[in-house]
Amino acid sequence: MQIVIIGGVAAGASAAAKARRENEDVEITIFEKGQYISFANCGLPYYLSGEIEKKKDLLIWEAKRFEKRYNVRVYTEHEVVRIDAEKREVEVKDLNSNEKKRYGYDKLIYATGARPVSLPFFRGSNLFMLRDVPDAERMRSFIEEKKPQRALVIGAGFIGLETTEALVRRGLKVTVVELMPQVLPNMDADIAVYMEKELRAMGVDVILKRSVKDFIMEDDVIKEALLDNGERVKCDLVFASVGVKPEIELAKSAGIEIGNRGIKVNERMETSVKGIYAAGDCVESKNIVTGKPAWIALAGPANQQGRVAGANAAGSDLSYRGTLGTFIIRAGSMVAAKTGLSENEAKNEGYDLFPVYIHPQSHAEYYPGAKTLHMKLIVERDGRILGAQVAGEDGVDKRIDVIATAIYFGANIRDLEHLNLAYAPPFGSARDPVNLAGMVGSHIVDGSVKPCYVENGETLIDVRTEREYEHGHADGAINISVDNLRDRELKRDREYVVYCREGYRSYLAYRILKHRGFRVKNYVGGYITYTSKKDVEEKST
Numbered sequence: 001m002q003i004v005i006i007g008g009v010a011a012g013a014s015a016a017a018k019a020r021r022e023n024e025d026v027e028i029t030i031f032e033k034g035q036y037i038s039f040a041n042c043g044l045p046y047y048l049s050g051e052i053e054k055k056k057d058l059l060i061w062e063a064k065r066f067e068k069r070y071n072v073r074v075y076t077e078h079e080v081v082r083i084d085a086e087k088r089e090v091e092v093k094d095l096n097s098n099e100k101k102r103y104g105y106d107k108l109i110y111a112t113g114a115r116p117v118s119l120p121f122f123r124g125s126n127l128f129m130l131r132d133v134p135d136a137e138r139m140r141s142f143i144e145e146k147k148p149q150r151a152l153v154i155g156a157g158f159i160g161l162e163t164t165e166a167l168v169r170r171g172l173k174v175t176v177v178e179l180m181p182q183v184l185p186n187m188d189a190d191i192a193v194y195m196e197k198e199l200r201a202m203g204v205d206v207i208l209k210r211s212v213k214d215f216i217m218e219d220d221v222i223k224e225a226l227l228d229n230g231e232r233v234k235c236d237l238v239f240a241s242v243g244v245k246p247e248i249e250l251a252k253s254a255g256i257e258i259g260n261r262g263i264k265v266n267e268r269m270e271t272s273v274k275g276i277y278a279a280g281d282c283v284e285s286k287n288i289v290t291g292k293p294a295w296i297a298l299a300g301p302a303n304q305q306g307r308v309a310g311a312n313a314a315g316s317d318l319s320y321r322g323t324l325g326t327f328i329i330r331a332g333s334m335v336a337a338k339t340g341l342s343e344n345e346a347k348n349e350g351y352d353l354f355p356v357y358i359h360p361q362s363h364a365e366y367y368p369g370a371k372t373l374h375m376k377l378i379v380e381r382d383g384r385i386l387g388a389q390v391a392g393e394d395g396v397d398k399r400i401d402v403i404a405t406a407i408y409f410g411a412n413i414r415d416l417e418h419l420n421l422a423y424a425p426p427f428g429s430a431r432d433p434v435n436l437a438g439m440v441g442s443h444i445v446d447g448s449v450k451p452c453y454v455e456n457g458e459t460l461i462d463v464r465t466e467r468e469y470e471h472g473h474a475d476g477a478i479n480i481s482v483d484n485l486r487d488r489e490l491k492r493d494r495e496y497v498v499y500c501r502e503g504y505r506s507y508l509a510y511r512i513l514k515h516r517g518f519r520v521k522n523y524v525g526g527y528i529t530y531t532s533k534k535d536v537e538e539k540s541t
Helices: 010-022 041-049 063-070 135-144 158-169 191-200 249-253 297-311 342-349 396-408 433-446 465-470 482-487 504-514 527-539
Strands: 002-005 027-032 073-076 078-084 088-093 098-104 106-112 113-117 150-155 174-177 205-208 212-218 221-227 232-234 235-238 245-246 274-279 327-331 335-338 353-357 373-380 385-392 459-462 497-498 519-523
Touching: 002 010, 002 297, 010 027, 010 063, 010 106, 010 297, 027 078, 041 135, 041 158, 041 519, 063 073, 078 504, 106 235, 106 297, 106 504, 135 235, 150 158, 158 174, 158 191, 158 235, 158 327, 191 205, 191 327, 191 373, 191 527, 327 396, 335 396, 342 353, 342 373, 342 385, 342 497, 353 433, 353 527, 373 396, 373 433, 385 396, 396 433, 396 504, 482 504, 497 527, 519 527
Parallel strands: 002 027, 002 106, 027 073, 106 274, 150 174, 150 235, 174 205, 459 497, 497 519
Antiparallel strands: 078 088, 088 098, 113 245, 212 221, 221 232, 327 335, 335 385, 353 373, 373 385
């Protein structure tokens, strides 16, 4: 049996390796139009920064070694230009000789990935995009040889911000231009704002709600970018990262059914055409939370999908269960991560939800080096966890992975309270932040706390200390420390909203007032959440 794989990076290489492990007798051929297979494309920004020093460290498998290990024929710089599904043949162009040949297959795995979006005016010898190792080599060589001083990054998504960090590490003055009113547009603004603050602290000029309309050039060199408001940004280097789109043109021409954005596949990674599988950034797969098809371009799902496609093409029976879209990103000292749905995404899906905000320390406060975590969970009214976002300098990866696992297994917010997680003072707390999130969410689900997220004319009580209050407080708030609350006379003809720094002291204040018969709400997430929301509101006006 002949298995042909189109594309040899994350999904394609994974498919080939799994197919071989499942079936020693099948013949496997990979056609990859690039120079390399199985390279670490997620490591490209870190190669730019110099954190990954050598190109060879990005090459997970060299073609010859992969061929030897897995008994697979690998053709790099060979592009499949046509699929004949009826004859079960592919037409392949040798990109060095331009010679075309046809190859037969019994099973075909389509793993072409996604490519950066390019706009009509994207041109110039100092404009770069980042998809593969040669892209990174060209950009790194330009930086080292031309020594640019000012860089413009268009787009503040994953690759845009990772490349921004790399350029800052290289000593460039960076300006980021983003069309949306926030960085990391697929996160909620009140968590993404922490990443924006870190970028500005790094010296990055962040311009939001603006787009680049054209370049002002001398010969083939971009000198300035013209924004939609007429402003000009001087630059010696431009990095464009305005999104990616799946490579599906070849699939369309072969009659393979396409969904909203990517190739339609079932849980076995089979397409609508018998004998053809697809995997990776070119496909749509089931969103675990919504159950609906979703196009999510990430390396982890691509590898998993490739493994399933390879196994099934070789005669086994595996299923891909879906994706949560879990990701993590670093810029400077700040790390941000997300799993499942954001609040905006969940609202667009019609869920009846509430957010949980907490701002705990990354490990025991009494152990040196603890850092504040900013955590937001999206919870359905019955307690089902729909998603989570975390930002902070330490411990972000641990918490997002725990919550992603909980969502995958259908955990309720109440379940988080009871998780037994590793604890020692350098690593966590006796009540881990994930446990705390479960406690806060459980109180809301069970009705033991009436939450508040905005001030609606109620009397605000800041229950922190006088010193904390003097350093900043919510507009119109009065200060009554939680320790003095029992001693104060309050009017009973009004409703009160209590808040503290992050939520615990205000929860105590809430219980005190509730037991005494007052109408009261607890501002979820405390003053830290209040200030982040104010920052977002100011940017949106």
